[in-house]
Amino acid sequence: MAKGRVDIDVDRCKGCELCREACPQNVLALADDLNGKGYRPVILLDPLHDCTGCALCAVVCPDGCITVYRDVPQKTPKKEPVLNGKSLSLAV
Amino acid sequence: MVMLAPNQQQTEKLIYERPHSLEEVYTHYCPGCTHGIAHRLIAEVIDELDIQERTILVAPVGCAVFAYNYFAFDSAEAAHGRAPAMATGIKRVNPDSIVFTYQGDGDLASIGIAEAIHAASRGEQLTVIFINNAIYGMTGGQMAPTSLLGQVTTSSPTGRDAQATGQPMRIAEMMAGLPGVVYSVRRSLHDARHVIQAKQAIKTAFEAQMQGLGFSIVELLSSCPTNWGMSPADAVHWVRDEMIPVYPLGDYKVAEALQNKRGRN
Numbered sequence: 001m002a003k004g005r006v007d008i009d010v011d012r013c014k015g016c017e018l019c020r021e022a023c024p025q026n027v028l029a030l031a032d033d034l035n036g037k038g039y040r041p042v043i044l045l046d047p048l049h050d051c052t053g054c055a056l057c058a059v060v061c062p063d064g065c066i067t068v069y070r071d072v073p074q075k076t077p078k079k080e081p082v083l084n085g086k087s088l089s090l091a092v
Numbered sequence: 093m094v095m096l097a098p099n100q101q102q103t104e105k106l107i108y109e110r111p112h113s114l115e116e117v118y119t120h121y122c123p124g125c126t127h128g129i130a131h132r133l134i135a136e137v138i139d140e141l142d143i144q145e146r147t148i149l150v151a152p153v154g155c156a157v158f159a160y161n162y163f164a165f166d167s168a169e170a171a172h173g174r175a176p177a178m179a180t181g182i183k184r185v186n187p188d189s190i191v192f193t194y195q196g197d198g199d200l201a202s203i204g205i206a207e208a209i210h211a212a213s214r215g216e217q218l219t220v221i222f223i224n225n226a227i228y229g230m231t232g233g234q235m236a237p238t239s240l241l242g243q244v245t246t247s248s249p250t251g252r253d254a255q256a257t258g259q260p261m262r263i264a265e266m267m268a269g270l271p272g273v274v275y276s277v278r279r280s281l282h283d284a285r286h287v288i289q290a291k292q293a294i295k296t297a298f299e300a301q302m303q304g305l306g307f308s309i310v311e312l313l314s315s316c317p318t319n320w321g322m323s324p325a326d327a328v329h330w331v332r333d334e335m336i337p338v339y340p341l342g343d344y345k346v347a348e349a350l351q352n353k354r355g356r357n
């Protein structure tokens with residue numbers, strides 16, 4: 001599954017938690033500290049890198065606080081396509 | 093995004109960012125109020141259609157009274173309920189502009205119902221974004237024409253009673269009956285899937301105006317956690333469980349020229 005991350009504007013976040021409700025990966029949490037407006041903003045708490053960059057949190061945020069990034073898969077050496085142990089490379 | 097040194101591979105790509113047509117300011121809306129989602133969707137559509145330079149908002153009286161501070165395009169502020177009349181004048185003298193009103197249910201369905209119906213009936217080249225939150229939010233939660241039967245508000249303390257105040261008013265269905273209307277649909281802002289559908293409808297409504305087809309309106313079921321006395325999450329569940337049965341989502345009128353386009357359920 002794709003990997004991603006979100007950047008949350010904690011100064012404008014109102015801690016409504018609609019993003020938390022929407023997140024399928026359960027990687028958003030309320031911060032312990034208050035922001036300048038007196039709200040507990042939401043932060044990304046994702047030690048296992050479970051965020052998929054699906055952007056569902058950003059879609060429901062009423063305050064447009066969330067920017068979403070998705071990891072670009074790094075180039076890995078190509079695996080040869082095989083069928084029944086035989087290489088398919090020449091079949092094309 | 094991270095700056096990349098030459099030959100360095102890009103490690104991540106931007107998937108979603110705030111639309112440019114929305115000013116990067118703090119809004120006065122209560123936490124979790126879906127007015128904010130509606131604002132963001134409109135701004136995204138205006139960015140995508142690349143019409144920021146020629147768009148003019150006519151803002152209402154209601155919680156969205158400061159909407160002109162939040163959008164990064166021109167706007168005007170109308171007296172309560174009069175946005176469609178003001179928008180008519182603005183559009184007629186600037187026919188190349190894209191003019192839309194943003195109105196609550198008190199603003200549009202109550203004090204401004206005459207202006208809304210007549211602008212629609214005349215087939216003005218306008219787009220209306222209609223925020224149905226079943227209440228007068230700004231003034232402290234009085235009953236709106238769209239309040240549900242039995243709904244407790246500050247002016248219906250024992251619940252809305254049909255005998256005394258009639259039935260909830262279904263604006264999208266009503267507007268569809270007027271020949272000047274080319275697009276009348278209802279969507280909801282209660283979860284991500286429906287928010288995406290709402291955006292598609294807003295886009296189609298603006299496209300109707302860009303094509304000069306006539307009057308377009310998108311009714312959006314929206315939450316008011318503060319005056320409903322609920323958490324933001326409970327409020328969007330109330331939209332889903334209580335409002336949608338009374339206000340079915342759907343396309344009540346889609347002119348032929350707009351069919352097979354975005355905005356369908």
Ligand SMILES: Cc1ncc(C[n+]2csc(CCOP(=O)(O)OP(=O)(O)O)c2C)c(N)n1
Pocket residue numbers: 153154155156172195196197198199200203223225227228229230231236
């Ligand atoms: C002529 C006039 N009458 C009454 C008011 C008081 N007033 C302000 S906002 C409002 C209702 C707003 O409700 P709605 O349009 O549903 O917007 P919401 O706040 O729910 O988004 C009323 C009655 C006013 N400002 N002007």
Ligand code: SF4
Pocket residue numbers: 004005006022023024025026027028050051052053054055056057058068
């Ligand atoms: S992008 Fe998806 S997985 Fe990541 S925080 Fe947002 S909702 Fe959760």
Ligand code: SF4
Pocket residue numbers: 008012013014015016017018019020041042060061062063064065066124
């Ligand atoms: S939805 Fe937006 S405003 Fe609400 S808690 Fe999440 S980031 Fe903050």
Ligand code: SF4
Pocket residue numbers: 120121122125126127155225229230315316317318319
């Ligand atoms: S009073 Fe209701 S409609 Fe107005 S900003 Fe607060 S939650 Fe939104």
Ligand SMILES: [Mg+2]
Pocket residue numbers: 154196197198223224225226227228229236
């Ligand atoms: Mg209202």
